[in-house]
Amino acid sequence: MFIGDVLAKAGDLEGSKVRVCGWIHRIRDLGGVKFVIVRDRTGTLQTVFKKSELGEEVLEELEGLREECVVCIDGMLRRAPTKEGFEVAASSLTLLSRPLEPLPLEVHSSLKAGLTTRLKYRWLDARNPLVSGIFVLKAWVARKFREYYSSQGFVEIFTPKIVASGTESGANVFPVLYFDRVAYLAQSPQFYKQFAVIAGFERVYEIGPVFRAEPHHTVRHLNEYHSLDIEVGFIESYHDVMDYVEGFFRKLAEDLREVEDVLEAHQAPRIRIPESGAPRIPIRKAYEILESEYGKRIPYGEDLDPEGEKLLGSYVREKYNSDLVFVIDYPWRVRPFYAMRKDDEPEWTYSFDLLFRGLEVVTGGQREHRYERLRENLKDKGLKEEEFQYYLEFFKHGAPPHGGAGMGLERITMQILGLQNIREARLLPRDTERITP
């Protein structure tokens, strides 16, 4: 039985025999009485061994016991002035495994170690409840994503991660040997989710890994991460896509109490989204706000830099009491060729980014679904049509207007919990320096 279950039913189980299995979290040895705190995924529970009750022999078995030994302990559950309100009066202990060497990382205080050390010994670090909580929350976000979009009539798809070319410039992809040819790890499911819409599924979503071969050195980039992707056909405008994205975040905000324990442990605040909706600010307006409010100048027609995003994040927080802000109508020159350009001003696009507490966590927009326009876009970007031939083919036989978005699962997790480094939100991060463990 999980410790969490024992504690949940403690009222009924009081006075009866229980068995708890897990790792030894702490030992407090007072000589004639020994407290052994056991930890499993669901919590910790104190067990107590008394010499006067058990005799010398049982106590001797505890010699050499130390932190992170794997044990099962049998005993009687009773009330006690512990944090949990209960303890197990132990009758026996079964030792299943013990550390062969001094621990390179102390589990109960692993967060005091440097991130490099923690990642090197991640199997120890992840035993810290504060750490495993991150991944419980991450799994919860993924589940909410599935639930929300399924409920909105979306179908989950599973697209190839080995691909023939990148989706944009092709510069930032990892090559892999594919029999006698070179293939690449997918940097985005972009083309295939559009494929799925055109193939008649109309509304699709996918949770999958994406690979970016950029040598970045920052706290918000990984070379492998999980992308939450959606794509929707028959939209009226890119606002429909934003509505779907906002709906998902609203769902997260509403249901956040389901993961209250994790939030409390990380002292994470609620997600604030105004009743009227998250503000949608054209980037040209954002330039003005940054300049007038903060004296921050972004060159006209450029993307926001990280500082600009942070500032805009605090602006909407104060002005709209919102953790979310859509920045819309990005310049054509900073967006990929498949973005739809605005009818009346082709230097701008029907696209958006979503900033969550000042960090870009979602990118999306309406896609160009008209074959000839797509060819023009490619040409305008200086891309070779031949390289995107297979993609262009999709659009020859009836492609509805559509749009979609890609969201970074680790970035969302990081922003919900206020983590300082995205690597914390990835069990085994892949970055420029790290491919093990």
Add this chain to the structure above:
RNA sequence: GCCGCGGUAGUAUAGCCUGGACGAGUAUGCGGGCCUGUCAAGCCCGUGACCCGGGUUCAAAUCCCGGCCGCGGCGCCA
């Protein structure tokens, strides 16, 4: 890719600027001892480190040069 910072016991740190009493301090872990209600248990004893190579100097953890490794900012992006 460009720029900046750093590398001291298993882990986390002090010391470095201003070279000498640093024979490298502290916490925790680990080994041993005492202890029957701890909850960061406590107390006592022990254990264990200056990234590598070269240079300056009477003297280098400390200053200089090179290397290796790591971290971060920017660019790019989720």
